[in-house]
Amino acid sequence: MSAVLDTHGHAGHGDHGHPPSGIMRWITTTNHKDIGTLYLWFSFAMFLVGGAMAMVIRLELFSPGLQWVNPDFFNQMTTMHGLIMVFGAIMPAFVGFANWQIPMMIGAPDMAFARMNNWSFWILPFAAALLVISFFTPGGAPGVGWTLYAPLTVQMGIGMDLTIFAVHLLGMSSIMGSINIITTILNLRAPGMTLMRMPLFCWTWLITAYLLVAAMPVLAGAVTMTLTDRHFGTTFFNAAGGGDPVLYQHIFWFFGHPEVYIIALPAFGVISQVIPAFSRKPLFGYASMVYATSAIAILSFIVWAHHMYTVGMPVQGQLFFMYATTLIAVPTGVKVFNWVATMWKGSLSFETPMLFAVGFLFLFTLGGFTGLVLSLAAVDIQLHDTYYVVAHFHYVMAIGAVFAGYAGVYFWLPKWTGRMYNETLGKWHFWLSAIFVNITFFVQHFAGLAGMPRRIPDYPLMFETWNKISSLGAFGFGLAQLLFLYIIVSAIRSGEKAPERPWEGADSLEWTHLPTPVPHHSFHTPPVLK
């Protein structure tokens, strides 16, 4: 890539007067890098909170019988673990990456709507607070599962209402963030940075942002209908008044399936930056990656009822959703093949980011395969709402996305902070995570096949061994994430100074056109690409 170097980049500071210091710097900031940092720390804090809940779940499931928590609290744990991980940990983490990376990758000085960006973030702590406060209301947090299915939601206490408002806030935050990302990408690209020259990370986020704008209002509608069913006498989901509980599921999953790709696509984007960098070879099939991502996004809107094969749809419905779902395997397959082809005949090295990227590839592909198994309506009826499904979605979106997130943090940390993390500890973090996560979730396939339903606090004796293994794996994985915290904090505080080009294979604008660490303000004048 030939381009004229922009040397104003690190003139940085000062131009905008003195930013407030201390806490006010973070509350009033409109700088995309600061806001990215806020998003990332917030999401990691939420990851630890949601993770602690997972530990409670696995502790109770370590042995059959009720030992540690009562069934009601157990249901609250599974519900909040899901909501906090999806909306508090994974989604904000990738918005954090978007904030840091998109302006730098396309040669823009900042996000298009800098003040709205500040607001998008600062809504989140309030939403998280509502979720946490719900535990201390009469009746506790809702124990209905993160899918919030009607009509069980009508039986819950005030915690349910707090959760509904939290979902509203999270939705607003996501929509504002998405509008910002779309506008930034479409309007603020440097001259010469055509859409098809953008790093793939920007493409996956552009498509994700459209998914968010389309899907989040649908979820807001579903939970608002729940709210009015609870308090204002409507009967959207109550047959006694002409409603239908299954209507809730249709609306929820019309949001819920795109949501899966809202989580997965930015992860694809990170992986598509990391794998070429450590293969020292350009991404294979860039154009087909863009088309595959778009195809996945479009298909994601016509497969929602594959989450509902057991509600009793007509046979035509079962078949349509089965065929549409299996089709997703095609563009997803293209992506996996392209990543492997990128590695093929490269000059590979396995620093921590690359390890996590390959780990992602492994986990995601395994989850994709079980997804193919589950797409077949007849087989899904057997496996629906069992631990097989729990294993499947943790592989494909939960842990897959977490690994992609780690790959991204280790990859860009030197650029962001100017300091290197400890490579040895990073590798330990990877291997411990990879081994423990597979111990946790792989055995859940077996428990599910043998017939263990999900969301139960106690189980028949035949599932005991699998649950013991899974719990031990979960405890190990949980502890390994504290190592990550240590690695990052010690890198930021006292890490070795990063070289100007920490990874010689990385070639997007932030690596080639900006110094390390990147200045607070970059690309005052856009770089010119030829």
Added chain:
Amino acid sequence: MATGSARRTAAWALGVLGTAFSGLALALEWNLQPAVTRIAADVHSLHEYVMLLVTVIFVGVFGFMFYSVFAHRKDKRHAAAQWHENTTVELLWTIIPLIILVIIAWPATKVVIAQKDATHPDLTIKVTGYQWKWGYDYLRGEGEGISFTSVLSTPRDQIEGRAPKGPNYLLEVDQEMVVPVGKKVRMLTTAADVIHAWWIPAFGTKQDAIPGFIRDTHFRAEKTGVYRGQCTELCGKEHGFMPIVVRVVTADEYSKWVGERKQAMAAAADDPAKAWTLDELKARGEKVYAANCVACHQASGKGTPPAFPPLDGSKLVTSAKSAPMDIVMNGKDKTAMAAFAKQLSDVELAAVLTFTRNNWGNKTGDFVLPAEVKAARK
């Protein structure tokens, strides 16, 4: 070098775990339960067929990747190629998966169609999900008119660790659903409160039970025996404690069961003219309480507030009879308190009301008569 030691430790751990898992997998329940119906058998073969395919693809894709990881390394001084496109290859790996999908779709479609065909049943049974038990009504075919509820029979002591757990822990009920072998049974599912799901893994039959709607599914069991499953849709606090047990018997045994059942139902019907004493009614009420109320309000009557309020010392329970009667019979809106008027008989309702008004610290000394319940039904 520390990095090398990390890698060695990891390899060692993986090896040990791999061996341990393969041993365990042989010793444990790790696959679909043995099929007892044609549909379940079809689901098994479909599952195996797809797993085989997936394994081949897995080995192929990761074979390439791991070869690359092994051979195309910087530390082996492998120079990176710079190609990044190949239209032929890209078209091939789009079209070949499409063809594979069509090949899978054919057998999958056949099973889906068979699964949805609940026509021409020999026996029709309606199953109703309650928080947290199942109600069975034999609607058509031999045994028509039989009706009972089925509640978890595992003692609380086993669940809370005060007694050793039995072999069918959490998979045993007081009254099993009984069906004849080789007959097509159509199950109509519905629910009284929230969504439940009726599932017998060995039958490959799972159907959500949706309040206010009737859905159907079917099975034809080909082997006699006892088959066990659990509710599979989160339905509140006791979701994990409402198992399903189906006993498949020969045609003769089934006819015998139907005869006994009908006799028992006639015998169990309470004599409306019977004059009850307080102790009789309390004793009967204790049984009703144990089967219907104890999960939330607890044996101690203390409940688990605030979601499930205490009955012991409750002003409502000991106030004028009409107030507790109303709640027990008509339920409490927007809570898990069900309307028991539809589930229990006059005698059972009168008994359980009398019991709660005269047990623990509650001492009203009066009783609720079946006739009063009958009058309140209108």
